[in-house]
Amino acid sequence: MRAALGGLTMAAVMGLASPASAQVVQNPTALSQFGNDLLNDGIFLRGHYVGEFxxxxxxxxxxxxxxxxxxxxxxxxxxxxxxxxxxxxxHLTFSDRHGQNLAATNIGNSVSVQEVYGGGQTYRLTELTWDQAILDDHVEFLVGRTDAPGDFAASSFYCNFQTNSTCGNSSLFGQDNSLNYFPVGVWGGRVTVKPTPNLYGQIGAYEQDPSQGAESTHGFDFGVDRATGYVIPVEFGYQTTFASDAYPRHYKVGAFYDSGDYNDPFFDVTHNSAALTGLAHAQHSGRTSVYGLFDQMIWKPDAAAQRGLYVFGGVTAGTDSAQTADFFLQGGLLDKGPWAGRENDTIGFVVTDLHFGNRSQAFLRDSRVAAGGSATTQNPNEVMMEVNYGAQITPWLRVVPNLQYIVNPDNLPEPSQRSNIPDTFVVGLKFAIGLPELFGLPTKNYNH
Structure with missing residues (x-):
């Protein structure tokens, strides 16, 4: 059913497809037999730990x-x-996030280089949803405490990377929408219609509540009195698998409508420069972002192989000049199973370009002037890159050393800086531990 973290095995969390059937432990220990018994009764336990240096x-x-x-x-x-x-x-999920954000504390960039940072560094109830498929699985609906980006504009390819510019969604959404991201759950849901195995369309509606991401909240406040609006995403897609296509692919287009109020990037309430006057920013209401995404296998070592090279990419764009970012481009390559005998390893490369609007650039310029700096203009193209190797060390441990580079860090966390932030080189290490695999418990993927 759900193609988000809540229903996936450890391999799928790291972007590797896994079968949609239960994998019962053979020759079980007492603990794994307990897991088998629960699974046979309809209860599947799961868990992961992801660390990023x-x-x-x-x-x-x-x-x-x-x-x-x-x-x-x-x-x-x-x-x-x-x-x-x-x-x-x-689906029931609890989470806990901890640690620090290098991008905020030392780089000065609004897009992090550790995608598990954010949403309040604390424990919380992340998901409590009812997931129902009807009409021979042609229609599915999910409703409860959840998040929109887990089901829309998402891909299993993106979280093979540590950079938050692409994992788990386009970083433009963080600039141009007030979405609540995993692990922050809000009231919402979606309906997905699949007229054929390859075609689908879906629409959702989600509460907009920025307060749910605060560290003082833990996901147990189910009231709606602090909601600031709603988000409506819609998506249409075409997808294949190895069962129907020698070179599987995904194509999708969609849009997010955000009903809430938001600040103009430049103008104040008197229609002058907010950076120079110090007055409150002018307010707008309602904004839309559109996107088109794809991934496709383009090479494999032989006709029967289910490993090989994939290309992926896409574009996301805001539709109004008052939005912070104009557009976002991404593209990359992912080699799944680069060598025989290493079918679960990956080699990945991704590059993204987050392009900020004229009003955002003018605000940064005037902020520097107000701080006593020169009226220099920030380059509007923030380019972030990552190259990595994902090694499946054991069935329960995956390690992903990576190198990242940021061209034109955006200065948005500290707009009063008097000069541009230097381009930044980052050395990273991501690892994931699958708790069922570690303790010999059965695994299952609820992804339809």
């Missing part, structure tokens, strides 16, 4: 090293087995 030996505002981590634990309850309610499930 990052250091900038050159560039940024200062040199340092930071670590951020995330643990999530949860369960999926097969309500067909438990209560005879057809093809349905309850």
């Amino acid at each position: 990052a250091a900038n030996p050159s560039g940024g505002n200062s040199q340092s090293a930071r670590y951020a981590g995330q643990v999530d634990i949860g369960a999926d309850f097969d309500m067909g087995k438990i209560a005879g309610l057809g093809n349905s499930a309850i």
Whole structure:
């Protein structure tokens, strides 16, 4: 059912496809037999730990090293087995994030180089949803405490990387929408229609509540009195698998409508420069972002192989001059199983370009003037790159050393800086531990 973290095995968390059937442990220990018994009764336990280290030996505002981590634990309850309610499930996820953000503390960039940082560095209830498929799985709906970016404008390719410019969604959404991202859950849901195995369309509606991401909240406040609006995403896609295509692919187009109020990047309430007057920014209401994304296998070592080279990319754009960023471009390559015998390893490269609008650039210029600097203009193209190798060390441990580079860090966290931030080189290390695999528990993927 759900193609987000809540229902996936450790391999899928790191961007590797996994089968949609239960994998019962053979020759089980007492603990794994307990897991088998639960799975046979319709209860699947899951959990992961993801850690990300990052250091900038050159560039940024200062040199340092930071670590951020995330643990999530949860369960999926097969309500067909438990209560005879057809093809349905309850997803329950708790998470805890901890650590520091190198981009904010030392680089000065608004887009992080550790994608597990954010959403409040604390424990929280992340997901509590009802997931129901009907009409022979042609229609599925999910509703409850959840997040929109887990189901829209997402791809299993993106979180093979540590950079938050692409994992888990386009970084333009962080500039031009007030979305609540994993691990922050809000009231919402979606309906997905699949007329054929290859075609789908889906629409959702989600509460907009920035307060849910505060460290003082833990996901248990179910009230809606602090909601600031709503987000409506829509997406249409075409997708294939090895069962129907020798070179599997995904193509998708969609849009997000955000009903909430937001600040003009440049103008104040008197339609002058907010950076120079110090007055409150002018307010706008309602904004839209559109996107088109794809990935496709383009090479494999032989006709029967299910490993090979994929290309992926896309464009995301804001539709109004008052939005912070104009557009976002991304492209990359991912080699799954680069050598025989290393089918679960990957080699990845991604490059992104986040282009800021004229009003955002003018605000940074005037902020420097107000701080006593020169009226220099920030380059509007923030380019972020990563190259990495993902090594599946054991069934439960995956390690991804990576190198990242940021051209034209955006200065948005500290707009009063008097000069541009130097281009930044980052050395990173991401690792993921699958808790079911570590303890010999059965695994399952609820992804339809």
